[in-house]
Amino acid sequence: MTQPSNRMLLSGNHAVAWGARLARPDVIPVYPITPQTPILEKITDFQASGELDAELLTPESEHSAMSACISASLTGARVFTATSSQGLLLMHELLHWAAGASTPIVMFNVNRTVASPWGFWPDQTDSLAQRDTGWIQLYCESPQESIDTTILAYRIAESVSLPTMVNHEAFYVSHAMEPIEVPSQEAVDSFLPPYNPKHLLDPGKVESFGYVLDQNTHYQSRRNMDDAMQQVYAITEQANKEWKELTGRDYGIIEGYRMDDTKVVIVTMGSMCGTVKVAIDEMRDQGVSVGLLKVRLFRPFPYQQIRDALEDIPCIISMDRNFSPGLGGVLHQELKAALFGMQNTPKLHGLLTGVSGLNVTPEKIKEWVAAYSNAEPVVQSVWTE
Amino acid sequence: MSFPEYQDDGFFTSGHVACAGCSEALALRVILNTIGSNAIAVVPPSCGAVICGMHPHSAMGIPVCQTTLESTAATASGVKRALNARGKEDTTVICLAGDGGTYDIGFQALSSAVERNEDLLYICFDNEGYMNTGGQKSSSTPLMAVTGSTPQGKSSRKKNMIEILAAHDIPYVATTSPSNINDMVAKVNKAKEIRGFKFISVLIPCIAGWGLSDDAGIRLARLAVESGVWPLYEIEDGHRYRLNHASKTATVAEYLKGQRRYRHVSPEQVEQMQANVDDDWNRLQQKLVTSEQPIRMQNL
Missing domain, CATH: 3.40.50.920 (Rossmann fold)
Incomplete structure (x- = not known):
């Protein structure tokens, strides 16, 4: 039986902000870039009005935003961020780091041309250039798909402990308005249990992260990433199935x-x-x-x-x-x-x-x-x- | 001279892999034991990361989050915010970084975290260069010092990180030295009680990078303090200055002697370096005078 939802007229980016809000992230480090900014501003509105209870961190760069995403995730927080184009490229080193750290960060990327020369147009080169970083990548064609996939992404990411990047294109999707079925908080809560990782940075646990590994252990870490990636197909299908039962909306791989x-x-x-x-x-x-x-x-x-x-x-x-x-x-x-x-x-x-x-x-x-x-x-x- | 007062509760273990004679190991032992168990450390690539040891071992008795070279302050911010979200606001998040990761590549993230006044304690182990990669210059390397990338001696002066941070109106910034353990303990204890961003820079004479004999580290650190090359002082809220050691009891020439990185300098250049130190010292004195609550020459 599908759950009740609210119908709202939203742009693609505001739909993403709603998706993030419903996923109840604990920490949101985020840096502005056109055409991602409506996501950032909507989230800061939600946070300022008390509708979203999250630590909001606005550092000086996307590089620092992603650094904070990784460490917050390692410290047991559910994390959300959003970026686009040059911002995503600036994060590149840390995208590898996030995947190696098994941090289930969800990031929304608004696909925009990469410079030089400057442009602000829909083009997927930015995210496709990150295809070897170890992030799960999903692509959306509509604002409705973007809100749903933002929520689905947490389920997938946290099931396999890999970061997940959801993408839609600049303006065609990011700024296009359409009537959106916004799921109820109860429905999303039933779909997405609180994040409760087995390992985390905590003074009571004295577990550390990021020490130098020898060749064999480093090799094993790559094998573990591959094992996690291989599980994504089945986990995504299962998440899609449950989402369909909940909302009536059916997505495939x-x-x-x-x-x-x-x-x-x-x-x-x-x-x-x-x-x-x-x-x-x-x-x-x-x-x-x-x-x-x-x-x-x-x-x-x-x-x-x-x-x-x-x-x-x-x-x-x-x-x-x-x-x-x-x-x-x-x-x-x-x-x-x-x-x-x-x-x-x-x-x-x-x-x-x-x-x-x-x-x-x-x-x-x-x-x-x-x-x-x-x-x-x-x-x-x-x-x- | 008073005997150092701090309790070793084993938060820094034997078996660490610091070079023989390295005073960073001593500083880490003092700082970690002063901070205690309710803490998480953030460590970028640095001598500190090497000293931590290799997986699955750790010389640190608290959780450590290693991160990329330029990300220390941002990473620590993420740890702190996640702890806040989990209701653990009282846990100290301590950064243990080198000068390359602080003065150079990590400066942007550091400046932003200070501007946001994140509740962090940032320790910079300042050995005046990229000593972990074999000894190249950083913007903390002093004038005329020879490094792997300044074979004829560095042509520019050391960046004044303390004043740069004071200009951020940072709640607390201080220098300390492994030659003055009680000063170090007092400053770490003080910083621990302050909410907001705290920064403590520790001068670490590098045995290999400065060209010192194995037993010269602490002696050099003391000469740096006594000559006024590395005055021990602290600044609260960017404008309340306090000098912690009655310095200027040794000359710059005495400090330079025994350091291979300065072996090439001429007597005239030594004079110039002495003049620079005198000038810096006078400027610090002026700040002490004009400071709102000057407390001068307080020995710890």
Whole structure:
């Protein structure tokens, strides 16, 4: 039975702030950056009005914000922070540190172009450049998905003791308003028990963290991180299932849209999924069979789930709103790895679409489907206008 | 000379891996035992981190959170806020950092934590360089000192961290020395009772980095105090100055003697360094005079 919720008109960023509030974090170290600031300001409003009982820490940089997140988590606190773009890049060293420290921090990142030159546009290069840091990564296409995923992220992070980064894109999602079902505090409390770690910094316990390890022990720490990552698939599925029972909203690790009876599947992440769905509906109306596979969980990458979903699909078109110089699209690369060695390996077209925040319209998507459905793919990602 | 008064309750153990003759080990023993059991330490990469030992051993009898070189004050802030959230406001969070992690790469995080007036006790073990990485200059390295990255002697003066922190209106900032244990104990005890940010800098003559004989550490620390190179003083709320030792009973030349890092300096340069110390000393005297509640020459 689903629980009652309040319907509110919220932007994507305010939805995230509500998600964070409902998760009852103990400590929130946070530093402002466009276009993340509405998250910060809404949270500080909640805290100032007494609706959110948390220690708020406003240091001089994202680097210090993440440092404080890690140590607060190690001291037994539930932690939330949010950032974007340059702020995320400044945290890079500590993202590795957080994962190595097994700290289940939840961070919301608003995907924004990285400088130089300056830009404030939707682009996922910032977070995808952090893909080797040991953080779980999830990507959202709508404000509703962002509030729900913020809460889900705590469940996942604390189950495996890994930090979790939830992403949505600048402006398209962060500043878009839509009616949001805000879950009740009771519903979230029933889903998310208080954080109670087995190990923590406490004068009564005299356990320490971060000492130099020898090679064997350090190696074992990497194996432990991998074991934790491998558990994420099942734990995320279980969390999604319980969330659906609670709210009626159904999220997957990956999500298929109109995948029935199709020979062409578009694979992408984030806000472009919504646009692709509109394009698919229009193409279906015109008799063109196309489906969408949305990748929600990017780290750990759902290799097996994607192979299963794309079995017997002859043509895949991936759309990357990011650019890795010398490589191309990051999702394209991951898909090549995922599809490698399949019995009937699909043809894979990797398109660089919407990089630097360029608008991707349903019309363009329809053009790309027409152009690439029967073409021979090239190994490298292809730029689109 | 009075005998040091502090009780060793075993919060710093034998088996630590400080270099032979290192007075940081002595300072750690005094400070940790003065702080007691209700404490958590934050340690960045530094000689202190090495002295802590390697997993699964620890020379420290309290929980230690090691962190990145530039993050000490931010990390400690996170520990403190989490303790507050858990209702453990009375636990002391103590930073044990070196001068590189304090004067240089950790300065931004430190300045911010002082500005926020986080309730932390920050100890800087100042050995005037990156001695843990083999002895390179930091912004705490004094004029003319030879290090791995200043082979002809440093061309600029030591950063005045105490005055910089005083300019933050920090509740408490002080210098101390392993040659004056009672001063150290008194200052740590005092800092422990103050809410807000407390900073204590301990001069640590580095046996290897300064080119000293194994038994010279404490002697050099004492000469630094007596020559006025490292005056023992404290400042409350950024403006109430107090001198804790009647210094200027030795010359800078006496202090420099026996340090390999100054072996190249000419008599004229020694004179210049003496003039610098005299000038700093006079400026400190003026601050004592104009201080709201000057308490001068108080020996501890």
